[in-house]
Amino acid sequence: MARKFFVGGNWKCNGTVKSNEELVKVLNAAEVPGTDVVEVVVAPAAVHIPAVQAALRKDFSASAKTGLAKGLLPNPLKHRSDSLQAALRKDFSVSAQNCWQGKGGAFTGELSAEMLKDLGLPWVILGHSERRHILKESDEMIADKVAYALSQGLGVIYCIGEKLEERESGNTMAVNARQMKALADKISDWSQVVVAYEPVWAIGTGKVATPQQAQEVHDEVRKWLAANVSPEAAAATRIIYGGSVTAANCGDLATQPDIDGFLVGGASLKPEFVDIIKAAEKSQ
Numbered sequence: 001m002a003r004k005f006f007v008g009g010n011w012k013c014n015g016t017v018k019s020n021e022e023l024v025k026v027l028n029a030a031e032v033p034g035t036d037v038v039e040v041v042v043a044p045a046a047v048h049i050p051a052v053q054a055a056l057r058k059d060f061s062a063s064a065k066t067g068l069a070k071g072l073l074p075n076p077l078k079h080r081s082d083s084l085q086a087a088l089r090k091d092f093s094v095s096a097q098n099c100w101q102g103k104g105g106a107f108t109g110e111l112s113a114e115m116l117k118d119l120g121l122p123w124v125i126l127g128h129s130e131r132r133h134i135l136k137e138s139d140e141m142i143a144d145k146v147a148y149a150l151s152q153g154l155g156v157i158y159c160i161g162e163k164l165e166e167r168e169s170g171n172t173m174a175v176n177a178r179q180m181k182a183l184a185d186k187i188s189d190w191s192q193v194v195v196a197y198e199p200v201w202a203i204g205t206g207k208v209a210t211p212q213q214a215q216e217v218h219d220e221v222r223k224w225l226a227a228n229v230s231p232e233a234a235a236a237t238r239i240i241y242g243g244s245v246t247a248a249n250c251g252d253l254a255t256q257p258d259i260d261g262f263l264v265g266g267a268s269l270k271p272e273f274v275d276i277i278k279a280a281e282k283s284q
């Protein structure tokens with residue numbers, strides 16, 4: 001089963017109203033492969049989510065209208081074929097970077113999965129290493145968050161990854177398997193989960209995993225899914241790589257058979273994110 005390439009931009013705790021507007025302009029103007037080839041998701045800081053949603057939509061419909069007016073695009077209302085819709089649609093989805101592990105209520109500062117759904121968000125990132133290690137979220141808490149977000153109809157970008165000392169002590173797969181098991185203990189349906197392998201030592205360090213290092217872990221995570229969930233889930237689940245991905249290194253990573261996309265931090269705040277999206281073509 002073909003797995004559609006998935007590119008996420010995790011904007012983390014960055015951005016102003018103005019800088020986000022500029023970034024969205026770049027995305028709206030970008031020529032990228034259609035939604036039949038790549039799924040693109042950006043995750044602004046929570047406070048900026050509605051503005052980014054609106055700007056992406058507004059500019060998308062404006063550019064589609066301009067194309068129609070100039071006769072550059074066929075009228076989608078007259079010709080509704082799937083391929084045409086795909087060609088027109090380079091729409092980018094918006095994701096949250098976190099949410100609470102249950103129903104909303106008296107949890108000051110938190111965002112509930114219901115709120116994200118209410119905003120029309122399709123995705124939430126959970127288990128990011130910054131939340132695991134800086135905010136001290138446990139495997140169990142993260143698994144609860146994922147289970148609840150899925151129950152509310154959100155898709156989840158579930159991050160896993162080992163620290164440098166864990167890699168150096170030969171525990172890379174033990175750590176990743178532990179994080180996978182914590183989730184497998186709480187969910188049975190993986191169809192709305194994208195697994196993001198983000199080795200902690202590669203995040204924000206400029207020290208990207210080599211294509212071989214990343215492929216090795218992705219392959220092992222897929223085998224883990226086959227053995228512990230099902231061969232179907234292993235074949236269908238997208239496993240994306242994150243950690244110092246740039247326009248310069250994404251091409252070689254994208255050609256690896258078990259790398260189904262990227263979760264990008266720093267480079268997703270720059271125009272080079274467009275080149276990373278285009279790496280989807282290398283994975284075909």
Ligand SMILES: O=C(CO)COP(=O)(O)O
Binds near residue numbers: 264
């Ligand atoms: O944490 C990441 C994406 O979630 C990766 O961050 P960098 O791309 O800045 O290394």
